Amino acid sequence: MKRGITRGILYAVVHFSLEVACFYFIFNRFGQSQYWVLFALLYDCLAFVPQALFGALQDRFPRLDLGTCGAVMVITALLLPFDIIAFIMLCFGNALVHISGAHYTLCDVEGRLAPSGIFVGGGSFGVIIGQLLSKTELVIIPLALMAVSVIIICLIRRSVSVSGRADGIDIADKNMPIWIFILLMFTAVAVRAYIGYAIPIAWKSSALDSVILFFVMGIGKMLGGVFSDIIGAKRTAIFSLILSLPFMLFGNSNMLVSVIGVGLFSMTMAITLGALVSRLSDMPGISFGITTVGLFIGTMPAFFVLPKTLLANQVTVTLLTVTVIIIFIFGLKGDRKDEK
Protein backbone atom coordinates (compact mmCIF):
# COMPACT_ATOMS: atom_id res chain seq x y z
CA MET A 1 0.00 0.00 0.00
CA LYS A 2 2.67 2.46 1.03
CA ARG A 3 4.68 1.72 -2.08
CA GLY A 4 1.60 2.24 -4.21
CA ILE A 5 1.05 5.69 -2.68
CA THR A 6 4.71 6.60 -3.12
CA ARG A 7 4.49 5.58 -6.77
CA GLY A 8 1.29 7.65 -7.11
CA ILE A 9 2.99 10.74 -5.65
CA LEU A 10 6.12 10.31 -7.77
CA TYR A 11 4.06 9.82 -10.91
CA ALA A 12 1.95 12.86 -9.98
CA VAL A 13 5.19 14.88 -10.13
CA VAL A 14 5.96 13.31 -13.52
CA HIS A 15 2.42 14.04 -14.74
CA PHE A 16 2.69 17.63 -13.51
CA SER A 17 5.99 18.12 -15.35
CA LEU A 18 4.61 16.50 -18.48
CA GLU A 19 1.61 18.81 -18.64
CA VAL A 20 3.78 21.86 -17.94
CA ALA A 21 6.00 20.86 -20.86
CA CYS A 22 3.12 20.07 -23.23
CA PHE A 23 1.02 23.14 -22.49
CA TYR A 24 4.11 25.35 -22.57
CA PHE A 25 4.92 23.97 -26.02
CA ILE A 26 1.39 24.18 -27.44
CA PHE A 27 0.63 27.70 -26.23
CA ASN A 28 4.13 29.05 -26.87
CA ARG A 29 4.43 27.76 -30.44
CA PHE A 30 0.83 27.77 -31.68
CA GLY A 31 -0.99 30.14 -29.28
CA GLN A 32 -0.93 32.98 -31.85
CA SER A 33 -1.58 30.78 -34.89
CA GLN A 34 -4.74 31.30 -36.95
CA TYR A 35 -5.06 27.51 -36.87
CA TRP A 36 -4.99 27.43 -33.08
CA VAL A 37 -8.29 25.55 -32.77
CA LEU A 38 -7.12 22.87 -35.20
CA PHE A 39 -3.85 22.42 -33.31
CA ALA A 40 -5.69 22.20 -29.99
CA LEU A 41 -8.06 19.57 -31.42
CA LEU A 42 -5.19 17.62 -33.00
CA TYR A 43 -3.20 17.76 -29.78
CA ASP A 44 -6.11 16.32 -27.81
CA CYS A 45 -6.60 13.64 -30.45
CA LEU A 46 -2.97 12.58 -30.89
CA ALA A 47 -2.16 12.71 -27.19
CA PHE A 48 -5.31 10.99 -25.87
CA VAL A 49 -6.53 8.48 -28.43
CA PRO A 50 -3.30 6.52 -29.16
CA GLN A 51 -3.06 5.74 -25.45
CA ALA A 52 -5.31 2.76 -26.19
CA LEU A 53 -2.68 1.41 -28.60
CA PHE A 54 0.28 2.17 -26.35
CA GLY A 55 -1.71 0.73 -23.44
CA ALA A 56 -2.14 -2.54 -25.32
CA LEU A 57 1.59 -2.55 -26.00
CA GLN A 58 2.36 -2.01 -22.31
CA ASP A 59 -0.07 -4.78 -21.31
CA ARG A 60 1.58 -7.16 -23.75
CA PHE A 61 5.13 -6.24 -22.69
CA PRO A 62 5.01 -5.07 -19.06
CA ARG A 63 8.79 -4.53 -18.85
CA LEU A 64 8.80 -2.14 -21.79
CA ASP A 65 9.99 1.30 -20.65
CA LEU A 66 7.44 3.52 -22.37
CA GLY A 67 7.76 6.24 -19.70
CA THR A 68 11.42 7.10 -20.31
CA CYS A 69 10.88 6.84 -24.05
CA GLY A 70 7.94 9.27 -23.89
CA ALA A 71 9.71 11.72 -21.58
CA VAL A 72 12.75 11.82 -23.91
CA MET A 73 10.41 12.44 -26.86
CA VAL A 74 8.85 15.40 -25.02
CA ILE A 75 12.30 16.84 -24.21
CA THR A 76 13.31 16.42 -27.87
CA ALA A 77 10.09 18.15 -28.98
CA LEU A 78 10.84 21.13 -26.73
CA LEU A 79 14.27 21.48 -28.31
CA LEU A 80 13.31 20.82 -31.95
CA PRO A 81 12.83 23.92 -34.11
CA PHE A 82 10.57 22.12 -36.63
CA ASP A 83 7.12 22.84 -35.21
CA ILE A 84 5.04 20.11 -36.85
CA ILE A 85 7.51 17.25 -36.27
CA ALA A 86 8.02 18.46 -32.70
CA PHE A 87 4.25 18.65 -32.23
CA ILE A 88 3.74 15.01 -33.27
CA MET A 89 6.63 13.88 -31.05
CA LEU A 90 5.18 15.81 -28.15
CA CYS A 91 1.74 14.22 -28.54
CA PHE A 92 3.06 10.66 -28.73
CA GLY A 93 5.55 11.32 -25.93
CA ASN A 94 2.69 12.58 -23.78
CA ALA A 95 0.65 9.43 -24.50
CA LEU A 96 3.58 7.14 -23.66
CA VAL A 97 4.28 8.81 -20.30
CA HIS A 98 0.57 8.63 -19.40
CA ILE A 99 0.47 4.90 -20.10
CA SER A 100 3.59 4.35 -18.06
CA GLY A 101 1.96 6.22 -15.16
CA ALA A 102 -1.19 4.14 -15.43
CA HIS A 103 0.88 0.96 -15.52
CA TYR A 104 2.80 1.78 -12.35
CA THR A 105 -0.15 3.15 -10.38
CA LEU A 106 -2.72 0.47 -11.25
CA CYS A 107 -0.63 -2.71 -11.13
CA ASP A 108 0.33 -4.31 -7.82
CA VAL A 109 -1.29 -1.65 -5.61
CA GLU A 110 -3.32 -4.10 -3.53
CA GLY A 111 -6.61 -3.01 -5.04
CA ARG A 112 -6.27 0.65 -4.09
CA LEU A 113 -7.42 3.55 -6.25
CA ALA A 114 -5.51 6.25 -4.35
CA PRO A 115 -2.25 5.78 -6.34
CA SER A 116 -3.97 6.22 -9.72
CA GLY A 117 -6.09 9.11 -8.37
CA ILE A 118 -3.00 10.90 -7.11
CA PHE A 119 -1.20 10.28 -10.41
CA VAL A 120 -4.13 11.57 -12.49
CA GLY A 121 -4.63 14.64 -10.27
CA GLY A 122 -1.02 15.77 -10.66
CA GLY A 123 -1.63 16.74 -14.28
CA SER A 124 -4.19 19.46 -13.54
CA PHE A 125 -1.62 21.60 -11.75
CA GLY A 126 0.69 21.31 -14.75
CA VAL A 127 -1.94 22.34 -17.30
CA ILE A 128 -2.34 25.84 -15.89
CA ILE A 129 1.32 26.36 -14.92
CA GLY A 130 2.33 25.40 -18.47
CA GLN A 131 -0.17 27.87 -19.94
CA LEU A 132 1.10 30.69 -17.73
CA LEU A 133 4.75 29.88 -18.47
CA SER A 134 4.08 29.85 -22.21
CA LYS A 135 3.89 33.64 -22.21
CA THR A 136 7.62 33.69 -21.37
CA GLU A 137 10.59 32.18 -23.20
CA LEU A 138 11.65 30.18 -20.13
CA VAL A 139 11.82 26.84 -21.95
CA ILE A 140 14.48 25.83 -19.45
CA ILE A 141 11.78 25.27 -16.79
CA PRO A 142 9.78 22.57 -18.65
CA LEU A 143 13.08 21.06 -19.80
CA ALA A 144 14.38 20.86 -16.23
CA LEU A 145 11.08 19.40 -15.01
CA MET A 146 11.14 16.75 -17.74
CA ALA A 147 14.77 15.91 -16.91
CA VAL A 148 13.70 15.35 -13.29
CA SER A 149 10.82 13.21 -14.60
CA VAL A 150 13.21 10.98 -16.54
CA ILE A 151 15.17 10.42 -13.33
CA ILE A 152 11.97 9.65 -11.37
CA ILE A 153 10.69 7.21 -14.02
CA CYS A 154 14.07 5.42 -14.12
CA LEU A 155 14.20 5.24 -10.30
CA ILE A 156 10.67 3.77 -10.09
CA ARG A 157 11.53 1.28 -12.81
CA ARG A 158 14.68 0.21 -10.99
CA SER A 159 13.02 -0.15 -7.62
CA VAL A 160 9.66 -1.73 -8.58
CA SER A 161 8.92 -4.62 -10.85
CA VAL A 162 5.19 -4.66 -11.58
CA SER A 163 3.40 -7.67 -12.98
CA GLY A 164 1.29 -5.93 -15.62
CA ARG A 165 -1.91 -7.03 -13.88
CA ALA A 166 -4.18 -4.80 -11.84
CA ASP A 167 -5.54 -7.50 -9.58
CA GLY A 168 -7.46 -6.58 -6.46
CA ILE A 169 -9.30 -3.53 -7.78
CA ASP A 170 -12.89 -4.67 -7.51
CA ILE A 171 -15.49 -1.92 -7.71
CA ALA A 172 -17.48 -2.88 -10.81
CA ASP A 173 -20.74 -4.77 -11.20
CA LYS A 174 -19.56 -8.03 -12.72
CA ASN A 175 -22.98 -9.31 -13.79
CA MET A 176 -23.31 -6.82 -16.60
CA PRO A 177 -22.19 -8.00 -20.07
CA ILE A 178 -18.67 -6.69 -20.66
CA TRP A 179 -19.44 -4.63 -23.77
CA ILE A 180 -22.41 -2.89 -22.16
CA PHE A 181 -20.25 -2.17 -19.14
CA ILE A 182 -17.42 -0.72 -21.25
CA LEU A 183 -19.90 1.37 -23.22
CA LEU A 184 -21.46 2.72 -20.01
CA MET A 185 -18.11 3.67 -18.47
CA PHE A 186 -16.99 5.16 -21.79
CA THR A 187 -20.16 7.25 -21.86
CA ALA A 188 -19.63 8.34 -18.25
CA VAL A 189 -16.12 9.57 -19.07
CA ALA A 190 -17.19 11.31 -22.28
CA VAL A 191 -20.21 12.99 -20.72
CA ARG A 192 -18.17 14.10 -17.73
CA ALA A 193 -15.52 15.56 -20.04
CA TYR A 194 -18.18 17.62 -21.83
CA ILE A 195 -19.75 18.78 -18.55
CA GLY A 196 -16.32 20.12 -17.57
CA TYR A 197 -16.66 22.69 -20.36
CA ALA A 198 -20.32 23.49 -19.63
CA ILE A 199 -19.95 24.38 -15.93
CA PRO A 200 -20.85 28.07 -15.60
CA ILE A 201 -17.75 29.93 -14.38
CA ALA A 202 -18.29 33.62 -15.09
CA TRP A 203 -16.18 34.38 -11.99
CA LYS A 204 -12.99 33.18 -13.74
CA SER A 205 -11.43 36.37 -15.02
CA SER A 206 -7.80 36.45 -13.89
CA ALA A 207 -4.81 34.13 -14.08
CA LEU A 208 -5.06 33.56 -10.33
CA ASP A 209 -8.69 32.42 -10.72
CA SER A 210 -7.57 29.88 -13.35
CA VAL A 211 -4.77 28.64 -11.11
CA ILE A 212 -7.25 28.13 -8.24
CA LEU A 213 -9.71 26.33 -10.54
CA PHE A 214 -7.13 23.89 -11.91
CA PHE A 215 -5.57 23.29 -8.49
CA VAL A 216 -8.96 22.44 -6.99
CA MET A 217 -9.63 20.10 -9.93
CA GLY A 218 -6.34 18.32 -9.27
CA ILE A 219 -7.02 18.00 -5.55
CA GLY A 220 -10.52 16.69 -6.31
CA LYS A 221 -9.15 13.96 -8.60
CA MET A 222 -6.61 12.94 -5.96
CA LEU A 223 -9.18 12.88 -3.16
CA GLY A 224 -11.54 10.80 -5.33
CA GLY A 225 -9.05 7.93 -5.28
CA VAL A 226 -8.30 8.35 -1.58
CA PHE A 227 -11.98 8.47 -0.53
CA SER A 228 -12.81 5.47 -2.71
CA ASP A 229 -10.36 3.43 -0.69
CA ILE A 230 -11.76 4.71 2.61
CA ILE A 231 -15.56 4.85 2.16
CA GLY A 232 -16.01 2.89 -1.08
CA ALA A 233 -16.04 3.81 -4.75
CA LYS A 234 -19.80 3.78 -5.30
CA ARG A 235 -20.50 6.00 -2.30
CA THR A 236 -17.73 8.41 -3.29
CA ALA A 237 -18.93 8.58 -6.90
CA ILE A 238 -22.61 9.10 -6.21
CA PHE A 239 -22.32 11.40 -3.20
CA SER A 240 -19.66 13.57 -4.79
CA LEU A 241 -21.72 14.02 -7.98
CA ILE A 242 -24.99 14.72 -6.13
CA LEU A 243 -23.25 17.17 -3.79
CA SER A 244 -21.41 18.87 -6.64
CA LEU A 245 -24.58 19.73 -8.58
CA PRO A 246 -25.92 22.68 -6.53
CA PHE A 247 -22.44 24.14 -6.14
CA MET A 248 -21.79 23.92 -9.90
CA LEU A 249 -25.21 25.28 -10.84
CA PHE A 250 -25.24 28.26 -8.52
CA GLY A 251 -21.55 29.14 -8.40
CA ASN A 252 -21.53 31.09 -11.65
CA SER A 253 -20.53 34.33 -9.98
CA ASN A 254 -19.10 33.02 -6.71
CA MET A 255 -15.68 31.45 -6.90
CA LEU A 256 -15.80 29.65 -3.56
CA VAL A 257 -19.14 27.98 -4.25
CA SER A 258 -18.09 27.06 -7.78
CA VAL A 259 -14.72 25.52 -6.91
CA ILE A 260 -16.33 23.35 -4.23
CA GLY A 261 -18.59 21.97 -6.99
CA VAL A 262 -15.70 21.50 -9.43
CA GLY A 263 -13.62 19.76 -6.76
CA LEU A 264 -16.42 17.35 -5.89
CA PHE A 265 -17.20 16.77 -9.55
CA SER A 266 -13.57 15.87 -10.33
CA MET A 267 -13.56 13.11 -7.72
CA THR A 268 -15.03 10.48 -10.05
CA MET A 269 -12.02 10.49 -12.39
CA ALA A 270 -10.16 7.61 -10.76
CA ILE A 271 -13.41 5.70 -10.17
CA THR A 272 -14.30 5.20 -13.86
CA LEU A 273 -10.75 4.04 -14.47
CA GLY A 274 -10.93 1.70 -11.46
CA ALA A 275 -14.26 0.31 -12.65
CA LEU A 276 -12.85 -0.55 -16.08
CA VAL A 277 -9.75 -2.10 -14.54
CA SER A 278 -12.00 -4.19 -12.26
CA ARG A 279 -13.44 -5.91 -15.34
CA LEU A 280 -10.22 -5.89 -17.40
CA SER A 281 -7.68 -6.62 -14.69
CA ASP A 282 -5.09 -8.05 -17.07
CA MET A 283 -5.45 -5.05 -19.37
CA PRO A 284 -4.76 -1.93 -17.28
CA GLY A 285 -3.20 -0.15 -20.26
CA ILE A 286 -6.22 -0.74 -22.50
CA SER A 287 -8.53 0.30 -19.63
CA PHE A 288 -6.67 3.57 -19.27
CA GLY A 289 -6.81 3.95 -23.05
CA ILE A 290 -10.59 3.51 -23.07
CA THR A 291 -10.93 6.39 -20.60
CA THR A 292 -8.66 8.66 -22.63
CA VAL A 293 -10.54 7.91 -25.87
CA GLY A 294 -13.74 8.72 -23.95
CA LEU A 295 -12.16 11.96 -22.71
CA PHE A 296 -11.36 13.00 -26.26
CA ILE A 297 -14.79 12.07 -27.61
CA GLY A 298 -16.36 14.10 -24.78
CA THR A 299 -14.06 17.05 -25.36
CA MET A 300 -14.66 17.17 -29.12
CA PRO A 301 -18.21 18.63 -29.10
CA ALA A 302 -16.96 21.40 -26.82
CA PHE A 303 -14.88 22.67 -29.76
CA PHE A 304 -18.07 23.24 -31.75
CA VAL A 305 -21.11 23.49 -29.44
CA LEU A 306 -21.34 24.96 -25.96
CA PRO A 307 -24.47 26.23 -24.18
CA LYS A 308 -24.68 30.00 -24.62
CA THR A 309 -26.83 31.16 -21.70
CA LEU A 310 -26.59 30.50 -17.99
CA LEU A 311 -29.90 28.63 -17.99
CA ALA A 312 -28.77 26.44 -20.91
CA ASN A 313 -25.54 25.76 -19.00
CA GLN A 314 -27.44 24.78 -15.87
CA VAL A 315 -29.86 22.50 -17.72
CA THR A 316 -27.01 20.80 -19.63
CA VAL A 317 -24.94 20.27 -16.49
CA THR A 318 -27.93 18.89 -14.56
CA LEU A 319 -29.09 16.47 -17.26
CA LEU A 320 -25.63 15.15 -17.98
CA THR A 321 -24.64 14.82 -14.33
CA VAL A 322 -27.82 12.85 -13.62
CA THR A 323 -26.93 10.58 -16.57
CA VAL A 324 -23.50 9.89 -15.06
CA ILE A 325 -25.03 9.24 -11.62
CA ILE A 326 -27.42 6.67 -13.16
CA ILE A 327 -24.50 4.99 -14.94
CA PHE A 328 -22.62 4.72 -11.65
CA ILE A 329 -25.68 3.35 -9.82
CA PHE A 330 -25.90 0.48 -12.30
CA GLY A 331 -22.24 0.05 -13.20
CA LEU A 332 -20.55 0.07 -9.80
CA LYS A 333 -20.68 -2.59 -7.15
CA GLY A 334 -22.22 -1.80 -3.75
CA ASP A 335 -19.80 -0.75 -1.03
CA ARG A 336 -21.36 -2.68 1.85
CA LYS A 337 -19.13 -5.48 3.10
CA ASP A 338 -21.84 -8.12 2.60
CA GLU A 339 -22.04 -7.13 -1.07
CA LYS A 340 -18.33 -7.72 -1.61
Next chain:
Amino acid sequence: MKNNMLMDVVAEPNADRIFTGAAGVLTAVVVVAVIAVAVAFIIRAVNKKNKNNKGE
Protein backbone atom coordinates in the same frame (compact mmCIF):
# COMPACT_ATOMS: atom_id res chain seq x y z
CA MET B 1 -2.67 46.56 -63.64
CA LYS B 2 -5.85 47.60 -61.89
CA ASN B 3 -7.28 44.18 -62.52
CA ASN B 4 -4.21 42.47 -61.12
CA MET B 5 -4.39 44.45 -57.91
CA LEU B 6 -8.03 43.63 -57.59
CA MET B 7 -7.25 39.97 -58.19
CA ASP B 8 -4.62 40.09 -55.45
CA VAL B 9 -7.05 41.52 -52.96
CA VAL B 10 -9.75 39.04 -53.86
CA ALA B 11 -7.45 36.04 -54.25
CA GLU B 12 -5.74 36.33 -50.91
CA PRO B 13 -8.73 35.79 -48.64
CA ASN B 14 -9.97 33.00 -50.92
CA ALA B 15 -6.63 31.22 -50.82
CA ASP B 16 -6.66 31.65 -47.09
CA ARG B 17 -10.14 30.18 -46.87
CA ILE B 18 -9.21 27.24 -49.08
CA PHE B 19 -6.10 26.61 -46.99
CA THR B 20 -8.08 26.78 -43.75
CA GLY B 21 -10.71 24.47 -45.24
CA ALA B 22 -8.04 22.00 -46.36
CA ALA B 23 -6.40 22.10 -42.93
CA GLY B 24 -9.80 21.48 -41.36
CA VAL B 25 -10.53 18.53 -43.63
CA LEU B 26 -7.05 17.09 -43.02
CA THR B 27 -7.56 17.45 -39.25
CA ALA B 28 -10.95 15.74 -39.48
CA VAL B 29 -9.47 12.85 -41.50
CA VAL B 30 -6.63 12.39 -39.00
CA VAL B 31 -9.04 12.51 -36.04
CA VAL B 32 -11.45 9.98 -37.56
CA ALA B 33 -8.62 7.65 -38.62
CA VAL B 34 -6.93 7.73 -35.21
CA ILE B 35 -10.23 7.09 -33.41
CA ALA B 36 -11.12 4.24 -35.79
CA VAL B 37 -7.77 2.51 -35.26
CA ALA B 38 -7.97 2.91 -31.48
CA VAL B 39 -11.56 1.64 -31.25
CA ALA B 40 -10.76 -1.32 -33.53
CA PHE B 41 -7.81 -2.13 -31.32
CA ILE B 42 -9.88 -1.96 -28.13
CA ILE B 43 -12.61 -4.18 -29.64
CA ARG B 44 -10.04 -6.74 -30.81
CA ALA B 45 -8.26 -6.83 -27.44
CA VAL B 46 -11.43 -7.16 -25.36
CA ASN B 47 -12.90 -9.82 -27.68
CA LYS B 48 -9.66 -11.78 -27.45
CA LYS B 49 -9.83 -11.62 -23.66
CA ASN B 50 -13.47 -12.74 -23.73
CA LYS B 51 -12.62 -15.71 -25.91
CA ASN B 52 -9.74 -16.68 -23.61
CA ASN B 53 -12.01 -16.44 -20.56
CA LYS B 54 -14.62 -18.64 -22.22
CA GLY B 55 -11.89 -21.11 -23.18
CA GLU B 56 -10.75 -21.36 -19.59
